Amino acid sequence: MKKILLIILDGLGDRPSKDLGNKTPLQAANKKNLNYLASKGMVGLFDPISPGIRPGSDTAHLSILGYDPYKTYTGRGPFEALGLGMDLKPGDVAFRGNFATVNDNFIVVDRRAGRIDNGTDELAKSLNMKIGDVEILVKEGVEHRAAVVLRGKNLSSKITDVDPHQENASVKESKPLDEKAKLTSDLINEFTRRSYKILDSHPINIERKKSGKNPANILLVRGAGIVPELEDFNKKFNLKAACIVGVPLISGICKLAGIKPISVPGATGTLNTNMENKIKYAIENLKEFDFILMNIKATDIAGHDGNAILKKEVIERADKAFEPLLEHLDEYTIMITGDHSTPCSVKDHTGDPLPVLISTSGIRSDGIDEWNEISAAKGSLRISGKDVINVLLNYSDRAEKFGA
Amino acid sequence: MKKILLIILDGLGDRPSKDLGNKTPLQAANKKNLNYLASKGMVGLFDPISPGIRPGSDTAHLSILGYDPYKTYTGRGPFEALGLGMDLKPGDVAFRGNFATVNDNFIVVDRRAGRIDNGTDELAKSLNMKIGDVEILVKEGVEHRAAVVLRGKNLSSKITDVDPHQENASVKESKPLDEKAKLTSDLINEFTRRSYKILDSHPINIERKKSGKNPANILLVRGAGIVPELEDFNKKFNLKAACIVGVPLISGICKLAGIKPISVPGATGTLNTNMENKIKYAIENLKEFDFILMNIKATDIAGHDGNAILKKEVIERADKAFEPLLEHLDEYTIMITGDHSTPCSVKDHTGDPLPVLISTSGIRSDGIDEWNEISAAKGSLRISGKDVINVLLNYSDRAEKFGA
Numbered sequence: 001m002k003k004i005l006l007i008i009l010d011g012l013g014d015r016p017s018k019d020l021g022n023k024t025p026l027q028a029a030n031k032k033n034l035n036y037l038a039s040k041g042m043v044g045l046f047d048p049i050s051p052g053i054r055p056g057s058d059t060a061h062l063s064i065l066g067y068d069p070y071k072t073y074t075g076r077g078p079f080e081a082l083g084l085g086m087d088l089k090p091g092d093v094a095f096r097g098n099f100a101t102v103n104d105n106f107i108v109v110d111r112r113a114g115r116i117d118n119g120t121d122e123l124a125k126s127l128n129m130k131i132g133d134v135e136i137l138v139k140e141g142v143e144h145r146a147a148v149v150l151r152g153k154n155l156s157s158k159i160t161d162v163d164p165h166q167e168n169a170s171v172k173e174s175k176p177l178d179e180k181a182k183l184t185s186d187l188i189n190e191f192t193r194r195s196y197k198i199l200d201s202h203p204i205n206i207e208r209k210k211s212g213k214n215p216a217n218i219l220l221v222r223g224a225g226i227v228p229e230l231e232d233f234n235k236k237f238n239l240k241a242a243c244i245v246g247v248p249l250i251s252g253i254c255k256l257a258g259i260k261p262i263s264v265p266g267a268t269g270t271l272n273t274n275m276e277n278k279i280k281y282a283i284e285n286l287k288e289f290d291f292i293l294m295n296i297k298a299t300d301i302a303g304h305d306g307n308a309i310l311k312k313e314v315i316e317r318a319d320k321a322f323e324p325l326l327e328h329l330d331e332y333t334i335m336i337t338g339d340h341s342t343p344c345s346v347k348d349h350t351g352d353p354l355p356v357l358i359s360t361s362g363i364r365s366d367g368i369d370e371w372n373e374i375s376a377a378k379g380s381l382r383i384s385g386k387d388v389i390n391v392l393l394n395y396s397d398r399a400e401k402f403g404a
Numbered sequence: 405m406k407k408i409l410l411i412i413l414d415g416l417g418d419r420p421s422k423d424l425g426n427k428t429p430l431q432a433a434n435k436k437n438l439n440y441l442a443s444k445g446m447v448g449l450f451d452p453i454s455p456g457i458r459p460g461s462d463t464a465h466l467s468i469l470g471y472d473p474y475k476t477y478t479g480r481g482p483f484e485a486l487g488l489g490m491d492l493k494p495g496d497v498a499f500r501g502n503f504a505t506v507n508d509n510f511i512v513v514d515r516r517a518g519r520i521d522n523g524t525d526e527l528a529k530s531l532n533m534k535i536g537d538v539e540i541l542v543k544e545g546v547e548h549r550a551a552v553v554l555r556g557k558n559l560s561s562k563i564t565d566v567d568p569h570q571e572n573a574s575v576k577e578s579k580p581l582d583e584k585a586k587l588t589s590d591l592i593n594e595f596t597r598r599s600y601k602i603l604d605s606h607p608i609n610i611e612r613k614k615s616g617k618n619p620a621n622i623l624l625v626r627g628a629g630i631v632p633e634l635e636d637f638n639k640k641f642n643l644k645a646a647c648i649v650g651v652p653l654i655s656g657i658c659k660l661a662g663i664k665p666i667s668v669p670g671a672t673g674t675l676n677t678n679m680e681n682k683i684k685y686a687i688e689n690l691k692e693f694d695f696i697l698m699n700i701k702a703t704d705i706a707g708h709d710g711n712a713i714l715k716k717e718v719i720e721r722a723d724k725a726f727e728p729l730l731e732h733l734d735e736y737t738i739m740i741t742g743d744h745s746t747p748c749s750v751k752d753h754t755g756d757p758l759p760v761l762i763s764t765s766g767i768r769s770d771g772i773d774e775w776n777e778i779s780a781a782k783g784s785l786r787i788s789g790k791d792v793i794n795v796l797l798n799y800s801d802r803a804e805k806f807g808a
Contacts, residue, residue, distance in 0.1 A: 015766060015767055015768055016766070016768065016769070024768070045784055045786075049806065050790075050791060050794070051785075051786075051787045051791035051794060051795050052787075052791055052793075052794030052795035052796070052797060052798040052799075052803065053794055053798075053803070053806055054798060054803040054804065054805045054806060055805070055806055055807055056805055056806060056807020056808040057807070057808065058807040058808055059806050059807030060807070069806070069807070073806075073807060076807075076808060079807065079808055080808070083808065249808070345766055346801070348805070349805055350798055350803070351794065351795070351797075351798035351803055352767075352768070352798065352799075353784065373768055373784075374768060374769070374770060374771060374784070376784075377770060377782070377783060377784035378782060382786050
């Protein structure tokens with residue numbers, strides 16, 4: 001049995017770029033280690049969900065880890081909260097929220113409270129409260145954004161939004177969509193009223209009013225979702241699993257799945273992340289763990305920036321960082337792919353398939369020694385998210401026989 | 405965002421033909437425009453339903469348009485009726501039917517009424533009637549064939565056939581398969597009796613008897629199916645959709661899906677169809693519509709005829725007709741494939757996968773500039789019917805992101 005290392009180069013897939021002589025960043029990159037790994041194993045194309053579907057990083061990682069995103073992704077609230085680093089538990093009901101400005105009659109004057117860009121950490125903190133037996137947790141996001149989590153018994157996500165989704169409209173009463181949801185809609189209505197009471201007289205807002213800015217005097221929630229109960233990954237696949245992931249959204253999903261986070265010095269989830277350390281810690285921890293999921297976010301950031309030259313450079317840095325893996329092919333089964341394409345020409349996720357490679361000693365080699373979106377199509381792998389862990393279990397000699 | 409043109413060369417896929425030096429018609433064809441489109445994009449293989457399934461044109465088009473054929477194809481009746489150009493509505497119950505010959509005791513003497521080949525239009529017309537609140541519509545098909553549609557409230561397809569499926573047997577009483585179906589089985593039994601009354605004394609049959617031919621003196625129905633409620637295609641995919649389709653079966657499905665038919669002068673759904681006009685009208689209408697489905701039937705007709713040389717010529721005619729599309733790759737996302745293979749050596753549909761190409765500016769190129777069943781396998785596409793619209797939405801920059 002081998003140890004499994006699954007490396008997700010976030011947003012790896014791309015389209016031809018004029019800045020790179022009509023090549024993709026992966027095609028243009030100098031990447032002898034990736035090419036070596038490809039040549040020693042199988043390559044192909046990978047659809048994180050299914051062909052053409054444009055995944056988020058959240059739905060893609062759910063799918064890659066063996067959880068059906070159509071069943072587990074119930075609404076954006078929980079994943080927004082995970083993305084802000086909140087510690088969620090199955091059964092929590094989470095919302096996306098906006099700090100907004102209302103007048104005395106609860107008419108929304110500004111849905112973004114003048115795109116408030118500081119002090120929201122304090123405003124959020126002032127809204128943590130308990131109503132009855134239900135705990136309410138609030139965390140600020142970028143600018144006016146926030147997440148709200150209800151934790152308690154008998155909660156439901158089947159309620160309507162408080163946010164009227166437009167200005168010059170009244171704050172809405174949240175309504176239950178079924179009988180069991182009345183507790184939750186009552187709670188969120190009470191929370192909304194209290195948020196106004198607390199925020200309107202908060203020193204930060206008194207200051208904002210003085211300087212002619214719209215006060216962030218209410219928190220309007222929307223997109224209720226229930227935090228899914230993910231079957232424990234370790235039990236589901238009989239793997240002692242860990243992750244090296246800098247992005248809160250993904251590490252949050254791992255946590256829900258029972259995958260242990262490993263913190264790595266210098267791993268930031270940004271462009272300047274220390275990839276050498278990530279690999280070093282992976283190798284160290286694969287002594288103890290059977291499976292490590294590693295996410296490298298920098299490729300995606302370059303894609304969202306539309307910077308193909310930067311993306312190529314990030315790939316080249318990753319390639320260098322991967323060098324120590326080459327001597328572990330007798331012990332490791334390594335898969336390298338991405339969670340979605342983020343073409344620099346689109347600056348956002350697309351549903352284009354991704355190149356994938358699986359490398360370990362003793363398996364078939366497709367004989368393809370230049371790994372990119374185009375050459376990978378000539379290889380033998382054509383898999384989707386739901387297949388990933390099964391394929392890895394197979395090539396690490398860990399799969400259980402189904403039948404006799 | 406780009407406009408989408410989906411061209412179905414009906415029955416395109418084939419097997420090697422001795423008449424073409426062991427090449428398929430597509431391999432043998434001179435087709436510079438198809439090759440150009442392929443070279444500018446991605447190619448691959450396509451399973452209309454899933455590998456090995458032998459689709460009808462109806463089930464294949466349902467699947468391609470994003471409707472699960474296993475859920476929407478409830479029986480042949482509705483699709484037979486659509487194929488005869490009848491105007492169906494969701495909830496109608498439709499049957500296939502035979503004009504047959506019975507004796508006075510309702511014993512079937514000839515299930516095909518001497519393969520009657522004229523006058524069935526008048527016979528069918530004489531059978532349109534109303535029983536209670538239910539309207540009954542009858543349309544003749546080829547030779548002795550016909551379709552019967554019941555339109556009204558509380559109808560069901562869960563009834564047994566009237567047709568005994570053999571000669572020298574009694575016409576059967578239709579029986580309800582569940583309680584709610586009794587109204588329908590009663591209706592169809594009453595219709596069968598009346599059909600005998602009307603047809604046996606119809607002038608056409610009196611004439612047939614005089615000249616020693618078997619009279620078409622009863623209409624025997626079978627294969628009850630309920631016309632499916634297809635979710636509106638325009639809403640489902642957020643596309644303003646039209647079709648250029650000469651075959652009633654396919655245009656009927658489009659109509660049920662809310663896809664607007666565009667009529668094109670000279671487009672006949674036969675071998676002599678005017679393909680240039682089809683392309684001209686597609687280009688004109690893509691100014692208004694986001695999506696056009698075009699079906700070219702001639703390839704399938706040549707396949708059913710077992711005429712590989714003709715099929716090659718039809719492909720060459722199509723290739724010429726496609727020339728005006730080449731200058732629209734910045735505006736259009738074009739997919740070309742078929743709905744099933746109709747190998748000339750088989751003269752019928754098979755479950756062999758089809759070559760597919762997607763062409764538009766800015767996407768990856770697989771670098772394959774000769775497009776056929778064999779070369780396509782080296783490309784990056786490997787999709788099935790349910791993926792088609794998702795893939796087209798992705799490559800036309802119209803897909804909504806699933807997740808964050």
